[in-house]
Amino acid sequence: MRVGSRLVEVDLRPIGSVLPHEETITDLSSRLSDQIRADGFQRDPIIVDRENHVVLDGMHRLRALRELGARHILCHLVDYSSPEIRLERWARSLKGVKRESLAEILKDSRIDRRVSRKEAIELVDGRSTPVAVLTSGSCFVASSSFRSxxxxxxLVRRLDEASRAMGLREDFIEEEIIETAxxxxxxxxxxxxxxxxxEVIEAAKGGRLFPHKSTMHVIGIRAVGVNYPLSELQEEEPSQEVRASKLEGAKGSILDPPVTYFGRRYWEKLLVVRQE
Incomplete structure (x- = not known):
């Protein structure tokens, strides 16, 4: 697919050939499945490592399309070894946490070693502790050392379950805004x-998936707004005429980051396909 002077590799792949590396949330995939069914198309390609067939971004779209009986899925294929593709992380942000609730979560999870914020970040970055919990006052790390x-x-899964059980609101934030949160x-x-x-590749190939929102991939430029017909994705042999019209003759524009598109913030350039 070429839009202007930018060339990106967007194409169909058999849906069974691509491998997720993160778990999905049932409610999220169900809502997305309903949205795709109502729209009648897959709006944005999932991001896939060309060599290893690992899904880098789009786990819920993959699950939703599988549930809709799709035999193929629209993929933006990338060279994962390229330094242009950055692997970053999300931080989990809990809001409205009362002191007693925090104490209970920390006690149950054995995250009871009090340290400075700087030390907490250094310990988790150096893989000397499995997790760090940061607040405006104290910061904590697990008493046990990092093993794997x-x-x-x-441990993150247990923290997620504990926060949901307490009715706490959990958001996911980029590292850049941790200090403001x-x-x-x-x-x-x-x-x-x-x-x-x-480790992403090993998780996908071994079927030992990471929790939802464990990784954040930032690529050089991301294609969005392709709107590939669901009916075609459900075919055993999708139409070559439709493929050519949607992928080879695409026109659109490029948006510079940071940019918000359909409620999601992106940190890479967006190649937005214009529908004729």
């Missing part, structure tokens, strides 16, 4: 170790 990424994310009264930020690209 799997163990770290299992922490000072707010009742705000708690949960920070996990950074994941490496090879």
């Amino acid at each position: 990424l799997a163990e770290s994310f299992e 922490i000072p707010n009264p009742g705000s708690v930020v949960i920070l996990t170790p950074r994941v490496e690209k090879k």
Whole structure:
């Protein structure tokens, strides 16, 4: 697909050939499935590592389309080894947390070692602790040392379950805005170790998926707004005429980051396909 002077590789792939690396949330995939069914198309391609067939972004779209009986899925294929593709992380942000609720969560999860904010971030970044919990006052890390990424994310799952059980609101924020989130009264930020690209590939190929929103991939330019017909994705042999009209003759514009598109904020250039 070429829009202006920019060339990106967007094409169909058999839906069974691509591998997720993160778990999905049933409610989110169900709502997305309903939206795709109502729209009648897959709006944005999922991001896929061309060599290993690993889904870097779009786990819920993949699940939703599978549930809709799609045999193919629209993919933006990238070279994952390229330094242009950055692997970053989300932080979990809890709002309206009362002191007693925080104490209960920390006690149950054995996150009871009090440290400075600087030390907490250094420990989790250096994989000396499985998780760090940051507040406007104290910061905490697990009393146990880091053993494996799997163990770290299992602890994150327990924290997610505990916060949901308490009715706490959980958001996901970019690293760039952690410092602005922490000072707010009742705000708690949960920070996990950074994941490496090879670990993403290993998780996908081994079927040992990371929790939802464990990774954030930022690519050089991302194609959106393709609107590929759902009926075509459900075909065993999609029409080559439709493929040519949607992918080879695309026109559109490029938006510079940061940009918000359909309620989601992006940190890379967006190649927005214009529908004729």
